[in-house]
Amino acid sequence: xxxxxxxxxxxxxxxxxxxxxxxxxxxxxxxxxxxxxxxxxxxxxxxxxxxxxxxxxxxxxxxxxxxxxxxxxxxxxxxxxxxxxxxxxxxxxxxxxxxxxxxxxxxxxxxxxxxxxxxxxxxxxxxxxxxxxxxxxxxxxxxxxxxxxxxxxxxxxxxxxxxxxxxxxxxxxxxxxxxxxxxxxxxxxxxxxxxxxxxxxxxxxxxxxxxxxxxxxxxxxxxxxxxxxxxxxx
Amino acid sequence: xxxxxxxxxxxxxxxxxxxxxxxxxxxxxxxxxxxxxxxxxxxxxxxxxxxxxxxxxxxxxxxxxxxxxxxxxxxxxxxxxxxxxxxxxxxxxxxxxxxxxxxxxxxxxxxxxxxxxxxxxxxxxxxxxxxxxxxxxxxxxxxxxxxxxxxxxxxxxxxxxxxxxxxxxxxxxxxxxxxxxxxxxxxxxxxxxxxxxxxxxxxxxxxxxxxxxxxxxxxxxxxxxxxxxxxxxx
DNA sequence: CACGTACCGGATACGCCGCATCCGCTTATA
DNA sequence: TATAAGCGGATGCGGCGTATCCGGTACGTG
Numbered sequence: 001x002x003x004x005x006x007x008x009x010x011x012x013x014x015x016x017x018x019x020x021x022x023x024x025x026x027x028x029x030x031x032x033x034x035x036x037x038x039x040x041x042x043x044x045x046x047x048x049x050x051x052x053x054x055x056x057x058x059x060x061x062x063x064x065x066x067x068x069x070x071x072x073x074x075x076x077x078x079x080x081x082x083x084x085x086x087x088x089x090x091x092x093x094x095x096x097x098x099x100x101x102x103x104x105x106x107x108x109x110x111x112x113x114x115x116x117x118x119x120x121x122x123x124x125x126x127x128x129x130x131x132x133x134x135x136x137x138x139x140x141x142x143x144x145x146x147x148x149x150x151x152x153x154x155x156x157x158x159x160x161x162x163x164x165x166x167x168x169x170x171x172x173x174x175x176x177x178x179x180x181x182x183x184x185x186x187x188x189x190x191x192x193x194x195x196x197x198x199x200x201x202x203x204x205x206x207x208x209x210x211x212x213x214x215x216x217x218x219x220x221x222x223x224x225x226x227x228x229x230x231x232x233x234x
Numbered sequence: 235x236x237x238x239x240x241x242x243x244x245x246x247x248x249x250x251x252x253x254x255x256x257x258x259x260x261x262x263x264x265x266x267x268x269x270x271x272x273x274x275x276x277x278x279x280x281x282x283x284x285x286x287x288x289x290x291x292x293x294x295x296x297x298x299x300x301x302x303x304x305x306x307x308x309x310x311x312x313x314x315x316x317x318x319x320x321x322x323x324x325x326x327x328x329x330x331x332x333x334x335x336x337x338x339x340x341x342x343x344x345x346x347x348x349x350x351x352x353x354x355x356x357x358x359x360x361x362x363x364x365x366x367x368x369x370x371x372x373x374x375x376x377x378x379x380x381x382x383x384x385x386x387x388x389x390x391x392x393x394x395x396x397x398x399x400x401x402x403x404x405x406x407x408x409x410x411x412x413x414x415x416x417x418x419x420x421x422x423x424x425x426x427x428x429x430x431x432x433x434x435x436x437x438x439x440x441x442x443x444x445x446x447x448x449x450x451x452x453x454x455x456x457x458x459x460x461x462x463x464x465x466x467x468x
Numbered sequence: 469c470a471c472g473t474a475c476c477g478g479a480t481a482c483g484c485c486g487c488a489t490c491c492g493c494t495t496a497t498a
Numbered sequence: 499t500a501t502a503a504g505c506g507g508a509t510g511c512g513g514c515g516t517a518t519c520c521g522g523t524a525c526g527t528g
Contacts, residue, residue: 197431
């Protein structure tokens with residue numbers, strides 16, 4: 001079973017599995033799949049022990065296939081980050097800059113929303129090794145162009161800046177994290193609010209896509225113990 | 235030396251110092267002062283050992299005066315949270331609801347900005363004991379009234395909700411935390427953006443109060459190791 | 469001044485947690 | 499069936515935060 005919104009195809013077997021015995025290759029895939037699920041559900045805080053357990057193999061097996069957690073992260077998140085890059089590039093290709101900006105934010109946030117590991121990697125910039133950092137650095141220049149284009153077309157306020165796109169994501173990420181188990185897509189409400197503060201075309205307010213939280217739900221969200229719930233890894 | 239923006243008067247000696255020997259009473263005050271500084275600078279993660287060291291006393295002394303960290307937190311933050319309540323109440327007293335809303339957010343965020351401990355306590359809802367929770371719960375009803383009043387006066391979009399005020403703070407808190415040592419008041423830029431997405435009176439954009447980050451600064455902020463720097467406690 | 473007690477200090481013990489290894493056992497494959 | 503590749507998980511290690519303990523110190527009272 002996969003976490004909602006995720007279910008990456010980890011079935012790209014045969015990348016490094018050539019010289020492996022049949023069972024070894026299978027275990028490698030099971031480890032990658034388990035790591036994929038666990039990182040998405042709980043973030044990068046999960047241990048190789050957790051991953052091994054979830055994969056149904058021993059810890060030793062995990063450490064034979066991957067020297068440490070970093071390596072595993074790099075292996076898994078290189079392509080996912082590339083997916084974010086692709087989304088940005090695709091947004092840039094849209095001739096309507098506002099639409100590009102909008103869909104970039106919506107899609108990028110949706111991806112992060114469904115994968116806590118990805119979210120942490122994009123927020124932190126220290127996590128992950130060489131390969132991951134490399135891909136991450138590919139995003140900035142695209143965002144720059146995206147914002148420049150939007151300003152050229154006059155669809156965003158003139159004092160808007162490329163860096164704003166980064167920090168808006170950071171801010172909304174915090175909301176996502178806090179409300180994950182109360183109202184998972186509440187962040188979209190605040191994305192809309194933000195966008196209404198940015199766009200030039202503002203005769204009317206954009207309709208807010210998500211209901212606000214009730215006082216009880218709000219209290220629940222703010223009262224929820226932070227730093228995850230690794231107990232139920234099963 | 236105090237942390238910028240803070241410097242609470244911890245000099246309300248004589249609350250529980252009656253039966254204490256002179257040196258003991260003084261140590262108690264020094265502990266409170268040290269805790270005040272350290273919580274503000276580094277958040278609630280600091281240990282009683284850190285606090286004792288900063289106060290220039292032994293760890294044993296710290297544990298004799300306060301059974302544990304919770305007790306110390308309660309002692310210190312009850313009044314600070316009350317200060318936030320007061321700010322909210324004061325905002326509610328303003329006949330101009332928009333101005334009230336604005337100054338509430340500005341002041342509350344400014345207080346949180348200058349005190350990482352306060353910020354964490356307001357974000358978390360689990361931290362602190364009875365007394366702190368009690369004060370915290372006093373804020374919600376005031377915010378409700380604040381928002382209701384603003385909607386009645388027609389100064390905010392009709393679909394705005396009380397809970398939005400909470401989550402805007404949460405979101406901006408994340409920005410504050412990330413950019414603290416690069417551009418400490420950058421959060422105000424995003425507060426303005428948010429407010430421009432909320433107010434009804436929107437012929438022109440509000441002038442953004444803070445310059446955006448350069449690409450280098452942005453990278454520095456996102457690359458900065460999270461979860462504080464308790465090494466330099468001195 | 470001198471004595472007893474309240475107080476001090478910080479080395480130390482404890483528990484927890486995550487990372488990683490090691491080595492006796494299992495199983496694929498030739 | 500032999501043998502080497504692979505497996506598993508108990509175990510050791512190191513770091514960190516909490517809290518205690520007890521020999522030493524100094525306040526302040528008689």
